[in-house]
Amino acid sequence: MAVTDAVPRSSTAGAEQLRVQVDANDAAVREAVVGKLRHGGIVTVCDRERGPGTVVVAAGGTVDEAIDACRSTLRGGEYRLLVVADVLSRGGVLRGVRVGARAMLQSTQATPERLVAAVHSAHHGEGRLPYGVLVTLLGGAAEARAAAPQPAPGAVPLTVRQTEVLSLMAEGHGNAAIARALSCSEHTVKNVIYELMARLQVRNRAHAVAHAVRSGLI
Incomplete structure (x- = not known):
């Protein structure tokens, strides 16, 4: 089930070029994603307004939950999928790749700016995966870790x-x-x-x- 954002399409140039639908089984999760997109100037559409090229943002606690929330959308075949999940397990990420997810983002990393950037990546078919997801796929971790790494002794500090x-x-x-x-x-x-x-x-x-x-x- 998608939510329609009432922000005018003329609010940003990016919004004019994008159709974004948000699917989530949990209403609070869905509203949180829609709110971040609205903050970034992106308009969301309802199911009947979806057309070819629409970016479907599927959100959930896990990748499986997110994908299950947009199962009917995926059956339509016309979509560009972005998955936002709390946990990006190796099995979940692999399933996301199999169903054609063009981008994935961990909920803890989904600031409005990064969410908007991920939407654009999915729209352009850039296939962006966060470093933590790549580590997961390569077997470097059972799950992508949300905790920030600690700089090694002697590491050059960055701004x-x-x-x-x-x-x-x-x-x-x-x-x-x-x-x-x-x-x-x-x-x-x-x-x-x-x-x-x-x-x-x-x-x-x-x-x-x-x-x-x-x-x-x-």
């Missing part, structure tokens, strides 16, 4: 903005998506990436993410 950009890089977002998530320009994002690479003394984005994970910076 708050550098950490935000690096975390979004680790989730696979490109410069445009990072700029949308942080409400800044792509030029600013490029400058931050240049600065953090110099600070970490790394060669490229992948090296920066790997170094930050090993050092406990993200």
Whole structure:
């Protein structure tokens, strides 16, 4: 069951290009997601307004619960699925991938900015998975851990903005998506990436993410 947001479509340019439907078995969970999307300027639609290209945000305690909440939607075949769940277990993530989820996000990480960025990723078919989900799929953990890592002794400290950009890089977002998530320009994002690479003394984005994970910076 979806919720219709009454925010005018003209509120943002992104809202004009997106149709987003929210499915959740728990009304409180559904309202929380709709509220975050509204905060990010995204309009949600009801089931009868759904059309090709609609991003379906399925939310629940687990990936299985989220997918079960949008079972009727998935049978229609025309969807771009984003899963938001409290727990991203390996089995749940694999099921999400099998049913065609284009992006997944852990509830604890679903700030309005990151949720909007994930919606755009699903809309564009970018297939973004958070670092914790990738770790889960690779068998590095039974479940993606919500607890923030502790920096290793001697690790080079980063600014708050550098950490935000690096975390979004680790989730696979490109410069445009990072700029949308942080409400800044792509030029600013490029400058931050240049600065953090110099600070970490790394060669490229992948090296920066790997170094930050090993050092406990993200």
